[in-house]
Amino acid sequence: MSALAVEAITSRHGLLTAVHGVSLTIEPGEVLAVVGANGAGKTTLFRTIAGLHRPAEGAVFLGGIDITDVPAYGRPHLGLSMVPEGRRLFTNMTVRENIQIACEQTGRSRKTFGAVLDALPVVRTLLGKPAGGLSGGQRQAVAIARALVTAPRVLLLDEVSLGLSPAAIDTVYETLAALKLGGEAAMVVVEQDLDRAMGFCDRLVCMLEGKIVLEGKPKDLTREEVSQAYFGLHKGSNAHA
Amino acid sequence: MLTDIGQRRERLAIPGEAYAAFAILALLIAVPLFAGNAAVDKLTTLFVYLLLAVMWNLLAGYAGIVSVGQQAFFGLGGYFAVRLVEAGLPPYWAFFVGALGVAIVAIPISAAILRLKGGELAIALWVLAEVLRLAVMFDPLVQGETGISLLAMNSFDPTFRRNLNYWLGLAAVSGMLVAAYFLLRSKIGLSAKAIRDDEEAAKSIGIDAMRVKQVFFVIAAFGCAIAGMIWLANTITYQPRTNFGIQWTVFMLFMVLVGGLGTFAGPIVGAVVFFLLQEIFGNYGAWYLAGLGLIAILFASMLPGGIMGYVQSKTGFVPFSDGMTQNNRKRP
Numbered sequence: 001m002s003a004l005a006v007e008a009i010t011s012r013h014g015l016l017t018a019v020h021g022v023s024l025t026i027e028p029g030e031v032l033a034v035v036g037a038n039g040a041g042k043t044t045l046f047r048t049i050a051g052l053h054r055p056a057e058g059a060v061f062l063g064g065i066d067i068t069d070v071p072a073y074g075r076p077h078l079g080l081s082m083v084p085e086g087r088r089l090f091t092n093m094t095v096r097e098n099i100q101i102a103c104e105q106t107g108r109s110r111k112t113f114g115a116v117l118d119a120l121p122v123v124r125t126l127l128g129k130p131a132g133g134l135s136g137g138q139r140q141a142v143a144i145a146r147a148l149v150t151a152p153r154v155l156l157l158d159e160v161s162l163g164l165s166p167a168a169i170d171t172v173y174e175t176l177a178a179l180k181l182g183g184e185a186a187m188v189v190v191e192q193d194l195d196r197a198m199g200f201c202d203r204l205v206c207m208l209e210g211k212i213v214l215e216g217k218p219k220d221l222t223r224e225e226v227s228q229a230y231f232g233l234h235k236g237s238n239a240h241a
Numbered sequence: 242m243l244t245d246i247g248q249r250r251e252r253l254a255i256p257g258e259a260y261a262a263f264a265i266l267a268l269l270i271a272v273p274l275f276a277g278n279a280a281v282d283k284l285t286t287l288f289v290y291l292l293l294a295v296m297w298n299l300l301a302g303y304a305g306i307v308s309v310g311q312q313a314f315f316g317l318g319g320y321f322a323v324r325l326v327e328a329g330l331p332p333y334w335a336f337f338v339g340a341l342g343v344a345i346v347a348i349p350i351s352a353a354i355l356r357l358k359g360g361e362l363a364i365a366l367w368v369l370a371e372v373l374r375l376a377v378m379f380d381p382l383v384q385g386e387t388g389i390s391l392l393a394m395n396s397f398d399p400t401f402r403r404n405l406n407y408w409l410g411l412a413a414v415s416g417m418l419v420a421a422y423f424l425l426r427s428k429i430g431l432s433a434k435a436i437r438d439d440e441e442a443a444k445s446i447g448i449d450a451m452r453v454k455q456v457f458f459v460i461a462a463f464g465c466a467i468a469g470m471i472w473l474a475n476t477i478t479y480q481p482r483t484n485f486g487i488q489w490t491v492f493m494l495f496m497v498l499v500g501g502l503g504t505f506a507g508p509i510v511g512a513v514v515f516f517l518l519q520e521i522f523g524n525y526g527a528w529y530l531a532g533l534g535l536i537a538i539l540f541a542s543m544l545p546g547g548i549m550g551y552v553q554s555k556t557g558f559v560p561f562s563d564g565m566t567q568n569n570r571k572r573p
Binding site for chain 2 (some may be wrong): 050051052068071073074075076077081082084088089090091092093097101102104105106146147150
């Protein structure tokens with residue numbers, strides 16, 4: 001059974017249809033990268049999966065259960081967690097409090113809290129610091145820890161490298177790689193950086209104008225193919241909506 | 242509570258603060274035994290201001306709900322009391338039942354109105370207060386803008402009534418402060434602070450933002466209704482234009498802004514400052530109001546954290562901490 005399945009999702013912003021009948025599945029432990037230029041519909045798709053945007057049509061299944069009508073706050077309890085674009089920490093709290101509150105809300109134990117700190121040692125050094133005073137890379141690490149502490153079956157990460165320095169991006173992806181090797185959780189990574197996405201994921205989908213125009217494993221795709229799909233220069237044979 | 246995870250949050254109130262609070266409470270309880278009628282009346286008014294400031298701080302400072310329509314519940318509380326007394330309930334029972342009634346009415350209101358955010362929410366609450374005021378004015382008992390006197394209160398000896406109002410006000414303020422203190426240290430209080438910082442991020446970690454905001458909204462409505470009851474018990478007259486007046490929300494905003502938004506002690510300090518300003522300069526009419534406006538502007542631009550925010554940033558002293566890290570708090 002797939003960890004997450006999206007079936008013929010259509011999402012609109014008023015009269016604008018941002019996602020047109022997109023379907024995809026993610027297997028347990030798999031890392032799926034969703035790439036595309038600005039306005040391709042990646043973030044709308046991400047927000048629809050997370051429950052922050054109600055789809056006009058289609059359904060979202062988590063472990064075979066239809067969660068389309070489950071509100072956003074109910075999804076972490078079922079095992080679907082997200083790291084939103086821009087990190088969005090609770091800036092008036094410390095790092096510890098940011099993670100504690102997520103741990104508490106989903107009823108996870110102190111053991112889970114400790115395990116996440118073991119997986120993300122950099123976060124352990126930041127626990128007492130105000131979240132509002134962290135660097136971009138540190139914030140991203142804390143945002144990932146905050147999502148991980150809910151013990152997700154599927155982890156959604158939106159634009160993890162956006163606004164970070166190259167060094168910080170390296171650190172974030174090293175962290176994600178360690179998580180990928182060690183866990184059962186599937187990951188959906190929305191990313192604009194093609195090279196990062198291709199180097200990290202097990203499978204990649206490229207979106208253009210609200211549709212998936214290219215899908216495949218990185219080893220089966222060339223950089224040129226992905227670039228052409230990314231910019232809409234050539235709507236490849238792998239395309240499907 | 243977060244008791245089983247990692248390092249503990251700060252302990253409950255530092256004993257020194259608790260002892261000081263009990264000493265002040267004991268002194269205040271005894272005031273009617275040695276103070277004159279005027280002092281008792283004025284302190285009852287201060288309790289009304291304290292209640293309003295604490296309730297508005299709960300809403301805006303902790304749950305991120307900026308309301309400019311809290312006068313709706315202040316006025317509605319008084320109206321319910323008038324109606325219940327008319328129906329035959331003894332006045333002081335009517336006050337209590339009326340406040341509970343306001344809290345019940347606030348539940349469906351919150352379910353509808355809290356779907357709005359920011360400016361839209363603020364305006365909707367203001368409109369709600371005006372609609373309620375107009376609706377109350379249509380009641381023949383209230384006689385439009387003329388209002389009504391709560392004649393049943395005249396059955397009590399004036400001194401007894403004055404003292405009883407005072408003690409009820411003191412009990413209401415103490416009770417709501419204790420309730421707010423424990424609410425803010427609870428799981429739901431922590432959730433509210435997360436929502437205030439970033440509602441979408443709060444939802445993403447499993448917080449039911451609507452439910453949390455509803456809890457704060459209903460508690461604040463109840464507190465404002467109690468304040469409206471105490472005001473009515475003291476003045477005896479009920480006039481929709483006065484009891485539903487926007488000035489009540491302006492007072493709340495001023496007190497919280499001056500005292501310190503999002504700090505536990507801020508609204509207490511703000512209410513005392515406002516009370517003193519009113520006592521000293523209240524007879525200067527328009528100049529007094531202009532002065533209040535100037536003070537509000539000065540605080541908003543030069544001291545956005547209010548008096549307690551300034552004290553906390555300079556000394557690290559956080560009286561009656563709400564359990565969260567406060568020294569790093571940015572002022573909204």
